[in-house]
Amino acid sequence: MPAAPPVRRAAVLGSPIAHSLSPVLHRAAYRAMGLAGWTYGRFEVDEEGLPAFVAGLGPDWAGLSLTMPLKRAIIPLLDELSATAASVEAVNTVVLAPDGRRLGDNTDVPGLVEALRERGVTRVPGAAVLGAGATASSALAALARICDGEVTAYVRSPARAAEMRTWGERLKVAVRTEDWSLAHRALDAPLVIATTPAGATDALAAAVPAAPGTLFDVLYDPWPTALAAAWSGRGGEVIGGLDLLIHQAVLQVEAMTGTAPAPLKEMREAGLAALAAR
Template identity: 80%
Template sequence: MSSSATPPPTRARRAAVLGSPIGHSLSPALHRAAYAALGLRGWTYGRYEVDEARLPAFLSGLGPEWAGLSLTMPLKRAVIPLLDEISDTAASVEAVNTVVFAAEGRRLGENTDIPGMVAALRERGVDRVDSAAVLGAGATASSALAALGQLCDGEVTAYVRTPARAAEMRAWGERLGVAVRTADWSGAHRALDAPLVIATTPAGATDSLAPAAPAAPGTLFDVLYDPWPTPLAAAWEDRGGRVVGGLDLLVHQAVLQVELMTGTAPAPVKDMREAGEAAIASRPGHVPS
């Protein structure tokens, strides 16, 4: 037989990201770049508009060619009752962003946001801090607290807008074993003196804090990625501080998803980051930084 014989076709495998809205998602660019770099012929990655009401039927309609799903809002908690098992990490924050289809169709839920945050910070040299501050109190803030449980030796101060949000953050801290103190958003400028500041707020929420960036800042982790840099991130860099951005988080959580879904490691961080940067740059109205 000739040594140049054509190899057998690769079994088709599918994955996708679900959410609503979903058109903005960078996940297809990141995962497809990983498949190309890893030589995973036959793997495809799609994007589907799915809300909480449609999720059960969507899952029930998937065939054996499906390897996994990435989930964004509003599905991270809605999916939990539909799974056979979830990891301790996902259970700790009651949020699943990754579903892996295992033997006999079992649905396994994982959370790669938390280890993705830790990996993004460690990539930039942040291994341990004595204290930290979190801006905001939404779903991403609870993941930030879980990540800080692995990085922060002391107290975390959460700056929030309402007493109800303050109570939620203290409850998350107790559940996650993180010492959390809450403070009113009106004093959020004081957060900027912490050695590590994690901004989990929507676009525009921290813009007014930019002039208060300290002369010798520590590390800012801003979970936004477009537009980038945010005014706060730009001011931070101007003063010589270390900045970790939302694209870093997206890449590292997707790296873990690729490894879980394909069983291939390590996933190509560099190729995935470059694909994300290119996807952002191609968006209408994008202003290069």
């Protein structure tokens, strides 16, 4: 009788975490890839509890996915950072090497680029970013790879504006900032990336132009947002948060399992089914 495959563990950590679709996506990948013995869990962990959780990981652990508020809190606990993670000071992926080293990476940035590429957006002459949080810095890092011109960031405070300009300097992106009261002007950009919480852009739906470009709204639940619905209603291309979640998860699966390619189609089908069931 053949021996059972060794158990390999991975999980997503964050707070709150109950809403996360990551287990659905990763488990779908394991099934499609025939990775018997691989498990993927979900743990409610805040910044205070993170060091103890990481210290308690055994040799059966292969990797961690990290969501808010842990993407920066994890950095002091790591042995190595990828260039992408270091550039935005945010880690959403930890690969636990066989020798015990903890390797931090950021798949949000290439995930953004891949989600855009899938819809045919490979270069843009300019862009607008709505918001200024951690996802906005990842958006700027992605735009550094595909944007030929200026990025305008619409923010709510002078402090946030200063942060975005600093990120632009670090990432070598020309960033201009505007007050949130002028956010309707963002909608004329060829590419708009909305990184704000649910409801924050609803008031902009009425200002969508007659011939909009591409909207990348990082939310996926509830979906569509009022802005996304108005955008698609005007014939514009809309990319949603599920697209980002899937593409970054594909890269996580490949990094944690050491096997590529991860099954994009099966992961997307599982994610769509899970959202439809909510």
